[in-house]
Amino acid sequence: MNFRLTDEFIGDANRSAVALLQEDYAHLGRVIARRGVDIEQLTDRAMQLRVSVPSWGVGTGGTRFALFPGVGEPRNVFEKLDDCEAIYRLMRITPGISLHIPWDKPERPAQLRAFAQARGLFIDSMNSNTFQDQPGQALSYKYGSLSHTDPAVRQQAIEHNLECLELGQKLGARAHTIWIGDGSNFPGQSHFRKALERYIESLRMIYAALPDGWRLYIEHKLYEPAFYSTVINDWGTSYYCARELGEHAYSLVDLGHHAPNVNIEQVVSRLVQFGKLGGFHFNDSKYGDDDLDAGSIKPFQLFLIFNELVDAELEQGDAFAPAYMLDQSHNVTDPLESIITSTIEIVRAYVQAHLVDRAALARYQESNDPLMALQTLKQAFTTDVAPILQMARHRAGGAIDPIATYRASGYRSRKAAERPAETRRTAGIV
Numbered sequence: 001m002n003f004r005l006t007d008e009f010i011g012d013a014n015r016s017a018v019a020l021l022q023e024d025y026a027h028l029g030r031v032i033a034r035r036g037v038d039i040e041q042l043t044d045r046a047m048q049l050r051v052s053v054p055s056w057g058v059g060t061g062g063t064r065f066a067l068f069p070g071v072g073e074p075r076n077v078f079e080k081l082d083d084c085e086a087i088y089r090l091m092r093i094t095p096g097i098s099l100h101i102p103w104d105k106p107e108r109p110a111q112l113r114a115f116a117q118a119r120g121l122f123i124d125s126m127n128s129n130t131f132q133d134q135p136g137q138a139l140s141y142k143y144g145s146l147s148h149t150d151p152a153v154r155q156q157a158i159e160h161n162l163e164c165l166e167l168g169q170k171l172g173a174r175a176h177t178i179w180i181g182d183g184s185n186f187p188g189q190s191h192f193r194k195a196l197e198r199y200i201e202s203l204r205m206i207y208a209a210l211p212d213g214w215r216l217y218i219e220h221k222l223y224e225p226a227f228y229s230t231v232i233n234d235w236g237t238s239y240y241c242a243r244e245l246g247e248h249a250y251s252l253v254d255l256g257h258h259a260p261n262v263n264i265e266q267v268v269s270r271l272v273q274f275g276k277l278g279g280f281h282f283n284d285s286k287y288g289d290d291d292l293d294a295g296s297i298k299p300f301q302l303f304l305i306f307n308e309l310v311d312a313e314l315e316q317g318d319a320f321a322p323a324y325m326l327d328q329s330h331n332v333t334d335p336l337e338s339i340i341t342s343t344i345e346i347v348r349a350y351v352q353a354h355l356v357d358r359a360a361l362a363r364y365q366e367s368n369d370p371l372m373a374l375q376t377l378k379q380a381f382t383t384d385v386a387p388i389l390q391m392a393r394h395r396a397g398g399a400i401d402p403i404a405t406y407r408a409s410g411y412r413s414r415k416a417a418e419r420p421a422e423t424r425r426t427a428g429i430v
């Protein structure tokens, strides 16, 4: 027994919403036509965007104080993919899945690959984990992994990453993301330069084994779990490492991994300019690496980031292909609902960024008219593009109102019956 969301159910749910959608869509089409924008082009773009879902985001996450699991939580990677399928059916732009190893390590990779394929999904990226010790592991990562002072620990961490690459090849993945928890808690504890040298030396070994056509993403983070310093603390360090390694290494920007008030859109612009923007871990935050839902706290920032991305996309065309991935921890919501609404916010920001009158913006920038430059951005940001997002989903076979459709399906209570709770699951960020 495995309840699945069907196309028929979604089609039925859409039926009652189509008439109003068409009205709203036609009206919005007229509004933006006045600005010289063709709504059909925006809808096409919304349909073509792809956002990857993290396998670890479909289970309830936890804080360092507690984890309050929900009902019907996925207990293994197959059940996580079942949940990803439900998201995909409703959204239609989320077929790519990021896996975390060893949390998602399959016994038979070919079986997992086929399981994903049968659900319209594919594994697009791998993530290594050297920030925890696993049962039976020979050496501890308590004092670091790829940058550890002991070469034997570094070797163990390198081998884990090599294993991820090998497994990823069997699963059909095309990218590998490395985030390490390495750093220090006290001044003097670690020699900054030596630690970074050791990290780069380890990364060279991993990069040398990167399969053809793959990308390596280096993810920085300024603090946590190390609270005084981290080895890959900021985008500059990440950029330097990516450049040292070679053309297939890129920087990955997790929105929650910066100090408060950092101008992330400018960081994005710099990485674009230097040809090293690999992709994103989207989420939102108020204070630190809060892993809240994308667009829930600072929607204008998300828009400004997409403003940079769309600017680059229009200039570089298909050559510009950063990976748009989510990385969130859902503590108080149904994780599927959070992933769905976060995906909607990402598409919203993307479509709004395409609404920016770039010729006018360039003129205001050249003539030093800050007020009108901001107004040009604000005009796009304040346009309600919901009918475009709804129409894009509808045309792709997804849900006009994904949350209402998901709730009406009874998916969560069906899973609660199918998946009796276990005391501790592998899903979720703790």
Ligand code: RM4
Residues within 6 Å of the ligand: none
């Ligand atoms: C909280 C707070 C409380 C303490 C818990 C464990 O952050 O500081 O006082 O009891 O941690």
Ligand code: RM4
Residues within 6 Å of the ligand: 100, 127, 179, 219, 254, 281, 289, 327, 429
């Ligand atoms: C980290 C980082 C990584 C993610 C882990 C679970 O903070 O964001 O991307 O793999 O959490």
Ligand code: MN
Residues within 6 Å of the ligand: 179, 219, 254, 281, 327
């Ligand atoms: Mn991340």
Ligand code: MN
Residues within 6 Å of the ligand: 254, 256, 257, 289, 291, 327
């Ligand atoms: Mn994070």
